[in-house]
Amino acid sequence: MTTFTDEQLTAFLDGELPEAKMVQIAEALETDESLVERLSGLEVDFAPIKQAFDQLLQEAPTESLNANIPAVEVESMPTKAASNDNSWMSYAVSACFALAIGVGVGRAMFQTPPEPVGWKGEVARYQKLYSKDTLATFTVTADAAEKSISQVSTKLGLAVPTQQFLPDGLTFKRAQTLVFNQKPLAQFMYQGEDGTPIAICVLKNGKPDQAISLANIKGLNAASWNHGGFAYIAIGDTQPEVIESIAKNFLTTI
Amino acid sequence: MPSQxxxxxxxxxxxxLPRMWRYSLVLSKKRDIADDLTQSGAERALNKASQYQSGTRLDAWTFSIISSIWKNQLRSDSVRRGQGVQSVDEVELEAVGSDSETNIFGVQVLNLVMKLPSEQKDVVFxxxxxxxxxxxAASVLDIPIGTVMSRLAAGRKKINEAVNATSTTKQGGL
Known part of the structure; x- marks a missing residue:
């Protein structure tokens, strides 16, 4: 039996072997189960990886680079790459970089500058990743819900009253801690009766109390307020009065 | 009169420039360094433009310049510090919290490559x-093709393992 190296198997996957060797490996794979197993240990779907990296192109500070390079033909600058791409990855990668790194939106030259770039803008951007299907199969027991809310509350430094933390008509789905500018950002995710994902996010900001105010951020309705040194936002693709009601309801529990 | x-x-x-910056970010893992590295690469490309072989891939040529600058930078940093090549800071690309959804949606995908040992990361990219x-790729990195193959094989294996490990621990979806 002919043995093949991992390098050869890799080159086989990449179509980088001479034809004769490609055929040889292909034939061996029909009968050699251990070879099939080894090959499967090298297989990677690079499509999503490439897609994620392609979104990084939009973060490139092209204008400043261009401005700093002498004698470059500015008129041949490309338009923003893939700016019409609304795939989940487009939002995801941007949101991930902004949330995890605290960099990005300000530098990424989006062509619609009026968008909010603070934490609310990032939360909205992230929230847009969710569809009705995203949370549909995500179920959580009462105990698990309480535990996860408790863990997130601890990281946030705010005792969230677990038992009262169930706004009317919403089903609790998950709690998790994200990060914005190196600060923990608590996300409590719910689903409305029609499946609409709605989030309540909390960030410690040490600012004075502020009443609930409504806004539309990135196409989502949001209600935000400050209370006890924490900033809150309720947000989702639903009616403003629903969001306002959730916000008021929630405010009474803290 | 400039040459062809x-x-x-x-x-x-x-x-x-965007691709040069992305490559610089992959090499350095830091945005501010990527900015500088891209700029240095672009400036050097302009200065050495007469050495560019007309009709060949300009992107590969600029990438090889960036790669060369980066290697020299690492070397000089290493000498200056009197120690081995400094491991790059992972923080700028790392998601926070193993259960964070950021893992699922983007950073984790990027990290499949970014967390590889640098020699594998660069060639996989x-x-x-x-x-x-x-x-x-061998030409850009100025390494033999055999080395490209072995680094790709090692990189593929690690990514494959990471994906399988993730899918095992993340059963249950989002």
Whole structure:
């Protein structure tokens, strides 16, 4: 039996072997189960990886680079790459970089500058990743819900009253801690009766109390307020009065 | 009167800046360094434009310049510190919290490559993201094709393991 190296198997996957060797490996794979197993240990779907990296192109500070390079033909600058791409990855990668790194939106030259770039803008951007299907199969027991809310509350430094933390008509789905500018950002995710994902996010900001105010951020309705040194936002693709009601309801529990 | 090569470099460079920056970010893992590295690469490309071989891939040529600058930088940093090559800071690309959804949606995908040992990361990026042939990647990195193959094999294996580990621990979806 002919043995093949991992390098050869890799080159086989990449179509980088001479034809004769490609055929040889292909034939061996029909009968050699251990070879099939080894090959499967090298297989990677690079499509999503490439897609994620392609979104990084939009973060490139092209204008400043261009401005700093002498004698470059500015008129041949490309338009923003893939700016019409609304795939989940487009939002995801941007949101991930902004949330995890605290960099990005300000530098990424989006062509619609009026968008909010603070934490609310990032939360909205992230929230847009969710569809009705995203949370549909995500179920959580009462105990698990309480535990996860408790863990997130601890990281946030705010005792969230677990038992009262169930706004009317919403089903609790998950709690998790994200990060914005190196600060923990608590996300409590719910689903409305029609499946609409709605989030309540909390960030410690040490600012004075502020009443609930409504806004539309990135196409989502949001209600935000400050209370006890924490900033809150309720947000989702639903009616403003629903969001306002959730916000008021929630405010009474803290 | 600029030569044909110089004209091609001047004309082609602006469109390449985002990719040059991305490659710089992959090498350095830091945005501020990526900015500087891209700029240095672009400036050197302009200065050496006459050395560019007209009709060949300008992107590969600029990438090889960036790669060379980066290697020299690492070398000089290493000498200055009197120690081995400094491991790059992972923080800028790392998601926070193992259960964070950021893992699922983006950073984790990028980290499959970014957390590889640097020699594997660089060649995996060039071949599987930039789409270079083995020969082109070898030329950019100034290494033998055999080395490209062994690094890709090792990189593939690690990514494969990471994906399988993730899917095992993340059963249950989002």
């Amino acid at each position: 090569s110089e004209q091609e470099v001047r004309k082609g460079l602006p469109a390449l 060039l071949v599987y993201v930039e789409g270079y042939s083995y020969k082109e």
